[in-house]
Amino acid sequence: MVQGLRIALAGLGTVGCGVLKLLKDNADLIERRTGRKIEVIAISARNKNRDRGIDLSRYDWVDDVVDLPKRDDIDLVIELIGGSEGPALELARACLKKGIALITANKAMIAHHGMELAELAESSQIPFAYEAAVAGGIPIIKGVKEGAAANEISQIFGILNGTSNFILTTMEKDKRGFEDVLAEAQALGYAEADPTFDIEGIDAAHKLAILSTLAFGTKLDFDSVKTSGIQTVTLSDMQKAAQMGYKIRLIGQAKKNTQGLFQKVSPCLVPCHHPLAQADGSLNAVVAQGNQVGRLLFEGAGAGAGPTASAVVADLVDIARGGYATPFGIPVQYLEKADTDKADNDKQSVYIRLSIANTAQAVSKLVVLLADADISLESLNQQEGQDQETSDVILVTKACTSEAIENLVKAFNGLAEIKSVPVTMDILNI
Structure with missing residues (x-):
């Protein structure tokens, strides 16, 4: 048995508590699969006194998350704070500069600062992993970066936001208006009190930008993603779409051709027979087209404590086994800067x-x-x-x-x- 892996966890929301529970419940299984004992040493969050329904007394509490990488007894930090700036970014930078491995579920931070963080990780030759940042429990990052690594991928598209998909499919099934279903989604915890990032397509755009870099070997370019949301979709739109043989879904689509890189998130009419039209509720589904393997479909739970914690711990297992790969599958210096002005030359109705x-x-x-x-x-x-x-x-x-x-x-x-x-x-x- 090799030396154990000592970790710190920043952020104790739904996913953070899910990670602690998963590591406790499956400790023996994870140790057998990695050959190492995984031990949570320290934790940090904004509110120490909040009742989270789990016993936290066994872990060292650290008030300021940025102090976590200053400790000498930490090998890896899991960042689950969220947000593209602020404490999450400060923590990520501090970890990677010190040579401490980092796992995150923070798609906004990666979409905006992924190039910088990947460069830090590569210069220190330490793991920087983010499977949980895109599509929850679906192994889409590993699938594109590793499983389809021998392929030239021409396009990638799919349902990347569970909240919007829940709203659209509930409107469709229950014949209810957008505002009514949004209120239900908020009551059920699917949507935040401020649902802007979800319903306006921004969350899906963060994820699409990450997938584009992985699929096409291009530099992250969130700013070039054309984005529109679902707030203008009405029941009459759904009824008309159904008459035509379609369902409405919020779709992120990216493709790279000789003209450059095209990225777009918008509500679309999807043929009823297509697997994306069958993805209901908070499910995510992603399709990638490879020149050797053909069409690949990834589908599963795109959010929630269990699926997202599963993706976080999957990264942890990889790192514990000694796995290391460049964060985007290609060293940052070899990622291409793609033209984004002329790439959308395909015609469609x-x-x-x-x-x-x-x-x-x-x-x-x-x-x-x-x-x-x-x-x-x-x-x-x-x-x-x-x-x-x-x-x-x-x-x-x-x-x-x-x-x-x-x-x-x-x-x-x-x-x-x-x-x-x-x-x-x-x-x-x-």
Whole structure:
């Protein structure tokens, strides 16, 4: 039996307490699988006196998380504080500079500072692991970085946020409005009191940026992710999508081609027969396309104490076994800076909803703007709006570029007859 592994844990929320429970419940199994005794030495969180439902008396309490790597009896720190800046980032930097291995579930910190942290880890040749940062308990990081390492990956896409997926699938099944289901998600603990990061697609964009770096060998570029959320999706959108043979899901999609790197998070119409359309509740599902292995599908629980703690401890087991790999599968110095301006050259159909004035000229003006944008229509559906002054119009375009759609929406916004901001959703051909 080799020397034990001494760890410190920062952050004692749902996941942090789940990690402590998992390490205690499965201690014998983990020791047999690693050949090492895993021992939690110290813990830290904002509130020492909060009742967390577990006995913490066996661990040393440290008031300031940044003091954890100053100890001489710590080999590895698990960071579960969260946030892209502040104590989490300060702790991560301190650990890696001192040569202490780091495990984190903090996707925001990685999306914004991953290049810096990876460079620190590589210069010290110490592990920096983050399986739990993307898709909860699904081993997507290991799957892309290691399992598909022999492949050139052309695209990766999927459902990356469990909160949004819970809201959309509950709206779909129960025929309830967005605000009503959001309130339920908050009551159940699926959504935060401030749900902005989830419902506006920011959380999914953090995760997509990380996956893009792993899949394509490009530098992290969160700022180039085109992001829109689910707050504009209505029951009428879902009903129309169902009539067309689709379901609405918040999809992160990334692809790399000769033009560069394209990354986008947005609500999309997904064919009912596709596995992504079958992922209900808080499930996550990710598809990667490799040039040798073909299409890979990863599906499972994307959040929660058990699945996320499982991913954290999976990283811990790897490190305890002596595993070491560069954080992004390729040394930071060899990651490419990809062009992000011209990469979205694929054509696809788009669903557009808007409200127009009930005048004889309104629809004809829409058609003129479509012709000016060189966009052909698959269908146009007009029905009475909430008042007699307006009509609701659903347009389904034939395949066109996203640039054409962006120009069309700008033109629509300048038309006096249009009484609402147009809502657009890609119709995925997958």
